[in-house]
Amino acid sequence: METVFLYGTLCHLPLLSVVLGRPEAALDAAPARAEGYRVDWVAGESYPMIRPAEGHVAEGLVLSGLDAEARARLDYYEGGFGFRRAPVTVTTAQGPAEAAFYAPRGNGLVPGAPWRLADWAARWGELCVLAAEEVMARYGEVPPQQIARRVNRIRVRAEARRKARSPSPTTLRRATRPDDIALRERREPYAKFFAVEEYEFRHRRFDGGMSEEVNRAAFISGDAATVLPYDPARDTVLLIEQFRTGPYARGDSECWSLEAIAGLIDPGEAAEETVRREALEEAGLEIGRLHKVYAYYPSPGAKSEYIYSFVAEADLPDSAAGLGGLLSEGEDIRAHVVNFTRLMELLESGEIENAPLILSALWLARHRERLRAAA
Structure with a gap:
């Protein structure tokens, strides 16, 4: 049996419940403190760090009497996020006690402001619980080192699941109820930048019964956002062009694609x-007022991706065209400034064959006169 001192995100009981695989009511956690330590945010990150600091106290929780399974689950979770166990002396209501705590590997972390659990939970708690569900679903199947390499992708997918919890209209379609889907097995045969998940399940039929068991697979990625910059004074838009793997994999005769500015939504990001971040990265462009186009699944039969599309008001002189993109992300992007008539010609000829840009261009065609009048 072992005692573990928790000082950071695992003091959030919903997260600890997922990691240990136990209901919150069964968690035997008690307040504790480690003198001579302090807990700060890691600068620019969404998690804390603990470090020696004379005259300071790190507040937290202790878990006593942990069995081998509980220790293994904690080691798996913290190992996946790059932490290791180290000894520490803590003070509890019963007096001093020897414990272990999880310290970050390496010394390259830069401390930020003092850590407060309530501040973290308000912004990151729900997302981290969802990320932990994916991490712990791989417990016993995937080594923690492999989890560590996929942490950013896991958090992006957790952000997508968090957004997906928002209610959607069901005025015509069937509303989903808790007992409508009976999942027997979920597998993940591939997981790198994207992932593929395979399911064995039954679902509710329109006649009220349950279907036979079916096998389905889905291509898993995070949510994305796109923006078409529009200058209502000049009646011009900015399009970007880049090489795309999809057309290449299909065997398309043309592998460069005309698109709206786009990017994956980062964890905790609206x-x-x-789209404001991506406009700067891809085109060096500051965009103004945003107009929501649509939010949608581009291919719901096979992909989890969900896209939020916008049209943005922007100043688009001819000099806004040029080369851009982040070399660190392997981007090679060319921006074009074209007038609205040319945009429609490209759409009708089929040279634009990218779904978010098509939807955004058609939305602009409907609302263009209103935007120009307001400008």
Whole structure:
């Protein structure tokens, strides 16, 4: 049996419940403190760090009497996020006790502001619980080192699941109820930048019964956001062009694609923040007022990807065209400034064959006169 001192995100009981695989009511956690330590945010990150600091106290929880399974689950989770066990002396209501705590590997972390659990939970708690569900679903199947390499992708997918919890209209389609899907098995045969998940399940039929068991697979990725910059004074838009693997894999005669600016939504980021960030990264462009186009699944039969599309008001002189993209992400992007008539010609000829850009261009065609009048 072992005692573990928790000082950071695992003091959030919903997260600890997922990691240990136990209901919150069964968690035997008690307040504790480690003198001579302090807990700070890691600068620019969404998690804390603990470090020696004379005259300071790190507040947290202790878990006592952990069995081998509980220790293994904690080691798996913390190992996947790059932490290791180290000894520490803590003070509990019963007095001093020897314990272990999880310390970050290496010394390259830069401390930020003092850590407060309530601040973290308000912004990151739900997302991290969802990420932990994916991590712990791989417990016993995938080594923690492999989890560590996929942490960013796991968090992006957790952000997508968090957004997916928002209610959607069901005025015509069938509303999903908790007992409508009976999952027997879920497998993950591939997981790198993207992932593939395979399911064995039954689902509710329209006649009220349950279907026979079916096998289905889905291509798993995070949510994305796109933006078509539009200058209502000049009546011009900015399009970007880049090489795309999809057309290449299909055997398309043309592998360069005309698109709206786009990017994956980072953990904790709103779609509106994503498109402003991506406009700077891909085209060096500051965009103004955003107009929501649609939010949609581009291919719901096989992909989990969900896209938020916008049109943004922007200043688009001819000089806005040029080369851009982040070399660190392997991007090679060319921006074009074209007038609205040319945009429609490209759409009708089939040279634009990218779904988010098609939807955004058609939305702009419907709302263009209103935007120009307002400008």
